[in-house]
Amino acid sequence: MRTVLRPGDLGYLTYLHGVLYSREYGWDSTFEAYVAAALAEFVLDHEPARERIWFAELGEEIVGSIAIVRARGLDEAGATGDGDGWGDLVAQLRWFLVHPAARGRGLGRRLLVAALDFCREAGYRRVMLWTERGLTTATRLYRSAGFELTEAVTNERWGRVVTEERYDLVLDADRR
Numbered sequence: 001m002r003t004v005l006r007p008g009d010l011g012y013l014t015y016l017h018g019v020l021y022s023r024e025y026g027w028d029s030t031f032e033a034y035v036a037a038a039l040a041e042f043v044l045d046h047e048p049a050r051e052r053i054w055f056a057e058l059g060e061e062i063v064g065s066i067a068i069v070r071a072r073g074l075d076e077a078g079a080t081g082d083g084d085g086w087g088d089l090v091a092q093l094r095w096f097l098v099h100p101a102a103r104g105r106g107l108g109r110r111l112l113v114a115a116l117d118f119c120r121e122a123g124y125r126r127v128m129l130w131t132e133r134g135l136t137t138a139t140r141l142y143r144s145a146g147f148e149l150t151e152a153v154t155n156e157r158w159g160r161v162v163t164e165e166r167y168d169l170v171l172d173a174d175r176r
Contacts, residue, residue, distance in 0.1 A: 001054050001114060009055065010039050013065055016097060021158075025134060028159030038094065042069060050122050053095065054114055056107050063102035066111040067094045068118055071128055091119045093129040096138060108141055116145060119171060126170055133163040142167050 018032030042051065046069065056064030071090040093115060098108045119127050129147070131138055147167035154163040 001056050001111070003052050003054055005043060005053065009062065010036075010043055012062055013055075013095065013097075014039060016062065016065075016099065017095070020097065020099070025132070026160055027162075031158035034158070035095070042067065042094075052115075052118055054111055056098070056102070056111060058102060063099040064097060064107050064111055066096045066115045068092070068115050068122075068124075068127075069094055089123070089125040091122070091124040091127045093127055096129075103137075108138070112141060112145055116169075116171070124171060126168060128166060128168045130164050130166050133165055139165070139167075142169075145169065 014032060014036040017035040018029065021027045021031055022029075042053070051067070051069045053067040054065060055062050068091045071092040093112075096108070096111065098111070116127065127147075128150075129142065131142070133139075133152070147169045149165055150168045151166035152163055154161065156162075157164075
């Protein structure tokens with residue numbers, strides 16, 4: 001795994017999200033645009049000590065990713081806050097993806113463990129993420145790491161009706 005961004009990574013990761021989620025879930029190009037916008041913001045304005053992205057590769061090809069970003073505008077419990085600074089203690093897990101050709105090898109678990117270890121080292125107290133109800137393999141992995149479902153919202157996004165689910169994990173510095 002590597003954590004250094006190289007030219008082409010942003011575009012390739014956006015492409016993978018767009019193509020794989022379209023193929024597997026029927027999502028349209030608005031999902032790809034959603035991923036591209038957030039990834040661009042990360043690349044242009046991230047804090048390396050508090051935010052990181054990991055790339056898993058087979059040979060020279062990216063086959064997986066995960067990232068930790070600061071969850072801006074959240075209170076200590078991870079709820080939308082009033083800008084009181086608690087968001088610095090809440091991390092958001094993003095862009096978790098394993099290419100179908102690399103699935104079943106424990107790569108997703110290794111990416112998740114690396115991200116959660118980083119959160120502990122960076123001093124976060126809580127990690128939150130948004131996923132979609134149909135991503136059952138990822139959900140099982142989140143739950144096995146201690147994440148709990150805290151919110152669900154159904155709406156029309158990405159050309160489909162989707163139920164987005166929020167999961168939260170309170171970090172215990174001793175848990176590995």
